[in-house]
Amino acid sequence: MGKSDRPHHADLVYATLNDGTSSAQSAVAASWSRSMSHYGLDPDHAPPPLRLGDSEFKAALSRMELLVRLAQGTLDRLFQAVGDAGCCVLLTDDDGVPLDRRGVAGDDADFEALGLWTGMVWSEQSEGTNGVGTCIAEGRALTIHRDQHFLTRNIGLSCTVAPIWDANGRLMGTLDVSTCRSDLTPGILKLVAAATRDAATRIETQHFREAFRHARILVGPDAGAGPAGLLAVDREDLVIGASRAARLVYGLTDEHLRNPFPASDLVDGETVRPGDGLLAGERAAVRQALSRAKGNVSAAARLLGVSRATMHRKIARLGLGRES
Known part of the structure; x- marks a missing residue:
């Protein structure tokens, strides 16, 4: 033809x-x-x-x-x-x-x-x-x-x-x-x-x-053009997994995730408003634990699966001590 x-x-x-x-x-x-x-x-x-x-x-x-x-x-x-x-x-x-x-x-x-x-x-x-x-x-x-x-x-x-x-x-x-x-x-x-x-x-x-069903899932800031990133965090608040959106937002690779690192590393140095992204998710989790424990830091730490010292550091970093 x-x-x-x-x-x-x-x-x-x-x-x-x-x-x-x-x-x-x-x-x-x-x-x-x-x-x-x-x-x-x-x-x-x-x-x-x-x-x-x-x-x-x-x-x-x-x-x-x-x-x-x-x-x-x-x-x-x-x-x-x-x-x-x-x-x-x-x-x-x-x-x-x-x-x-x-x-x-x-x-x-x-x-x-x-x-x-x-x-x-x-x-x-x-x-x-x-x-x-x-x-x-x-x-x-x-x-x-x-x-x-x-x-x-x-x-x-x-x-x-x-x-x-x-x-x-x-x-x-x-x-x-x-x-x-x-x-x-x-x-x-x-x-x-x-x-x-x-x-x-x-x-x-x-x-x-489902892949990280034993981990705590944190929701990252809205990427604007796509879904918010998801991070899987273990009992020590170390990042053990990241969705594709989170990898793009934070520049994470398989090599980065091969060695777990503190979730706070991803928000330190960023301009984050109260109520935004990962910081808001962590803040909400700590406040909820303190509420359930009626303000008892040791009990709240046990609820989150972290040490009492880690809990005190979180409370100070998130500015929650001023609310208690």
Whole structure:
């Protein structure tokens, strides 16, 4: 088939990739370039979507059993919010394979035909530019709307996806809300995107708390553009774990966390207002312990699992002695 015979979408892809202007340097164009140059895909000529065999899918599901189990309630709530808009919800692993889904029964046949089903493979390598695969490739939340997809057979889809990071700050999967409706307005898509990001953050938080279920969890300051960071602190107030958001805010790496350090190191020297971030969380915990112990410092220290001397240092540092 010559170029003149290619459908419009393929023309758009080739014209964009041949364009040297800044308009061709968008994130979508970069993904289109990867799809063609790196993966050797053709927008018009692609085999049917890949689907894992039963044994492969069971292995993928087993590997991510904790994620799937923790996500159940969040998937239900997200679907309640977006299902009436003709959307389905997919929870995928880090290979872009949906492990669990929610959808309206009457739409299931259409969604399965489009590949929006468990066991399908939505990596960029397999499907080119698409919500799940491009989210994994770029490590950020995004929406791939209709003809932003690389393959012509996918341009009827609109897919909003957010990454899900594990307790060690590594991408472990994605949360996808997809629809084949053509009448969703930009405003509705923004609401769907916000709901998807919030739901992904809830799953991350559950996973982090489960991974450090024997530790105390401190919530860091609001990062502004994303979720607040979480820190796991042991009985000696040493940081033993940090979520991806906390790692970004405080510049923490695996090497830093290999040797636990005092949580106070992360707020010393910063401008922190009462009521903000980690300091507020620690202050609240100390005040609560003192309240439960009716002001008895030794008893409060036992409640927090720290020494009496450490408790006195906390009271002085947090300015609580003036309140007693």
